[in-house]
Amino acid sequence: MGPPSSIKKKFLKKWITGLQICSSSKENMSLFERKKAIKLSADVAMASARNATTCWSRALIANASKDDNNKILVDHILGTESERLKKASIGSVMCNNKRVRSKKILKKSCSFRRVKKMAPQMVLASSIAKRLVKKRTLVLKSLVPGGEAMDESSLIEETLDYIISLRAQIDVMRRLANASEHLNLK
């Protein structure tokens, strides 16, 4: 079963706003610029459909609003709440960075190390497993927007939410693309 239609509706609504703004901005855009504009508007629309309740959406909005080129677009998509959302996003991103750094400092300062006695093979196996998992979590963190600032459990939750939102986004975009292609063929 796909993502719920409420998300899709919200996304589409905001995305259409963004697209309309895109179209009115420049006359001759190259393919790549158009694609970038479309993708950006879709992403921001998706993130704002989440109303900045999730970490990845906040990070997305923060990243998008950093770039001055996109300012108008982002503002319009975010709508009336744009100021509040942007502040919340940027604030939370900065908080996260600080939090991450302070956690690391604290962990280093904590000297208590518990000794676990295990057979040498088991030690090796478990350490290998841990390393593998650690590598993959790093990759996942790089994939999910704003992932670096999350601990494992919230990372997994964010991934969950992100996957659902991505699916909704893809669904809507695909339908739109199919329909407009059909139209152009006629």
Next chain:
Amino acid sequence: MELMEGNDVGFATCGDKNEEIGIESLQFGEEIQSLMSVPPETGSSFTALLELPANQAVVLLHSPESHEAPAELSGEVWRNGSIDHPKPYQPQSFACTPTFPSNTALLERASRLSVFAATENSPETTSIPSNSSATSHKVKQEPIESYSNPDSSPILSDPTVLNKNQKSTKRKEREKKVKGATKKIKNAVNDTSEDGEKLPYVHVRARRGQATDSHSLAERARREKINARMKLLQELVPGCNKISGTALVLDEIIYHVQSLQRQVELLSMRLAAVNPRIDFNLDGLLAAESGSLMDGNFPGMFMPPIWPEGCVNGNRQHYQQLWQFDGHHQPVWGRGEDNLNFITPANSLLSYDSSANNSGKLYSNITRVIVHLPCFSMSTEIISTSRKSVGLDYKFREHSDIVNCYQVSKH
């Protein structure tokens, strides 16, 4: 009101029960809407934590349809699994109802499970309609609290104050109880969550033969939390169910996320290629939409000739023509199908004045985005002023800000 009912019928035929429920929730109003969107995001994983380990509780907790609106998001997530309609609200109402007995004697856990389920239904059904917005805040606060606290308290020095969701660990303990004899019980105070600010104590039980110091317990609770969420992810990502081992599952998840992101890129490329100006002149989208209409349905066959080619500005006349044409074909359609509903969110999608001469207007090249999605009804939410009606209404109103909304349901 009959219009709304008709719409519901139309939606029901789409075959998606959650859609129907979602639409019903729209009727309840905006607060329900926010409930749908907000709590499941923060609470969905928690509900997973709660629901997954205890399937029978889910079934028992299954409450009437009206409460499934909040469950939309999480319901989607666990479609694949054996859970029909997980209730994000049900578990959260645990903490929200002060009458809920606290976890005292662990020996009665198994019997309590059914008791909980029985008692929950009644408080839940009463509490949800009245406290919907209130609980959403509490619900939201609790998970958020538990998010932030692990970050802020890196060292869990105090074993009795573990900043985790009490309910989730309680459920896990029910599982554990089956597994082995208990060695140690930590008493916890039940947080009634009237204020929602205090964090619940955690009730952690050590299994036989395991270390019972605070660190290992905390670590174990953390690990369990992570494992429960990983299970959720496994259910969501296709093909992960059979794989065992965290690293491989993570591999699959990463691959899945990457492929989704790639798809977004490809689709945006396609859209950019299709439209030289990012204007979605989609009058014909209704018919052109793949899947439903082009399958040779009556509506599908008639629609393409109706819409004129290419770039049409938001002309009312165009609309009139459109709908009049529809009217001719109505008898034909009427025979075959009971439910002919069309969705056309038009130019006044965002309440722009479509009657204005569009050449000078900012949005002149964006005519209409008409997206027909059979199982995805774009209703009043998207269209600022819209009118839903069953069947074809080809009377076109003069005012530009009225959009006729139709649904075509495929039979």
